[in-house]
Amino acid sequence: MNITFVNAIRFWGGVMTWCVDMADCLQKQGHTTSLVARLAPAVEKARSLGIHAEEYSFGCDFNPAAIAYFLRFFLRHKTDVMVGNISKELRTAGVAARMLGIPIVQHIGAPKDVDDRRKTRLTQHLLKPHIVTCSDFVRNRLLERVPVYRQYDVRAIFPGTQPASVPPRSVGSPRTIIATSRLDVEKGYPDLLQAVAKLKKRGFDFRCVIVGTGRSAEDLRRQSAELGLDDVVEFTGFVTNVQEQLDRADIFVLPTYCEALGIALQEAMANGLVPVARNAGGPREIWPPDMQRQLVSTETPIEGFENALADLLQKPDEELLAMKQAAYGHAVRTFSLDKQAREFADWMQGFK
Numbered sequence: 001m002n003i004t005f006v007n008a009i010r011f012w013g014g015v016m017t018w019c020v021d022m023a024d025c026l027q028k029q030g031h032t033t034s035l036v037a038r039l040a041p042a043v044e045k046a047r048s049l050g051i052h053a054e055e056y057s058f059g060c061d062f063n064p065a066a067i068a069y070f071l072r073f074f075l076r077h078k079t080d081v082m083v084g085n086i087s088k089e090l091r092t093a094g095v096a097a098r099m100l101g102i103p104i105v106q107h108i109g110a111p112k113d114v115d116d117r118r119k120t121r122l123t124q125h126l127l128k129p130h131i132v133t134c135s136d137f138v139r140n141r142l143l144e145r146v147p148v149y150r151q152y153d154v155r156a157i158f159p160g161t162q163p164a165s166v167p168p169r170s171v172g173s174p175r176t177i178i179a180t181s182r183l184d185v186e187k188g189y190p191d192l193l194q195a196v197a198k199l200k201k202r203g204f205d206f207r208c209v210i211v212g213t214g215r216s217a218e219d220l221r222r223q224s225a226e227l228g229l230d231d232v233v234e235f236t237g238f239v240t241n242v243q244e245q246l247d248r249a250d251i252f253v254l255p256t257y258c259e260a261l262g263i264a265l266q267e268a269m270a271n272g273l274v275p276v277a278r279n280a281g282g283p284r285e286i287w288p289p290d291m292q293r294q295l296v297s298t299e300t301p302i303e304g305f306e307n308a309l310a311d312l313l314q315k316p317d318e319e320l321l322a323m324k325q326a327a328y329g330h331a332v333r334t335f336s337l338d339k340q341a342r343e344f345a346d347w348m349q350g351f352k
């Protein structure tokens with residue numbers, strides 16, 4: 001198949017990671033993929049992987065110039081399936097695909113990404129896309145919130161991630177905690193910093209690395225300083241290679257108030273990190289069955305993070321290493337990128 005991914009988001013997040021990773025894996029499996037995106041770093045990353053990628057600004061919904069651009073693009077690249085996101089892509093590239101009779105896949109990363117309004121219902125009626133969500137949690141919430149989606153083909157497929165080539169073989173000294181979610185309000189970082197401050201006061205020897213950027217970055221840096229964590233917490237800012245950061249760590253924390261699934265969580269487990277997360281949303285669908293104690297209650301999150309992390313920090317090296325290896329094995333079996341890409345391709349090949 002020739003599959004074109006279209007993404008109009010302005011900031012790199014889980015959806016963009018999914019687009020680039022899935023396009024790369026499908027191409028390695030023998031399909032032809034391409035990407036049109038607003039975000040320049042995504043275009044550069046795709047090109048570095050040998051994917052044809054173009055940067056485009058999209059403009060307003062139903063923009064005639066954008067529709068014409070995508071008509072030419074799809075014809076030139078002989079696109080068989082278009083994969084878009086929630087709105088802008090559908091109302092530009094989606095219109096062009098519909099005019100050419102090309103099946104459309106709408107990728108929805110979170111229930112709140114779409115609202116039950118007239119514009120949504122009209123778009124679905126005109127374009128009739130197939131819909132893929134990242135988890136059953138998102139699928140079920142979507143069907144509850146926006147009834148129009150009940151009329152369409154809705155499939156939940158984990159995004160998938162590429163496991164490390166070998167299982168983890170060691171534990172850090174001092175042990176390192178890492179978080180790689182975008183630094184925004186809904187990601188719950190203040191609770192994590194409060195928990196880290198409590199661990200420091202209890203005398204634990206560890207480091208905490210917070211990777212990335214976002215609207216709350218400066219507020220979090222300020223909070224960290226006020227809590228006296230400058231010698232414990234490191235803010236990396238934007239990085240181009242998250243893998244290098246994960247290689248430094250033993251424990252991964254996903255403090256988000258409610259996560260659709262957690263691509264960052266998948267990446268961490270696939271690199272052999274022991275997961276800790278708030279028990280809200282989709283993470284439990286991919287959670288290692290023997291690590292339920294690391295799912296933190298939403299009612300007492302600060303104490304929950306503190307206790308879960310303290311338990312891991314004080315484990316003997318051989319026990320923590322065994323947990324790291326178990327997380328890695330679970331990731332390989334449950335959501336390796338190769339496995340999920342094949343499931344995604346098999347689903348798309350069934351389109352009429």
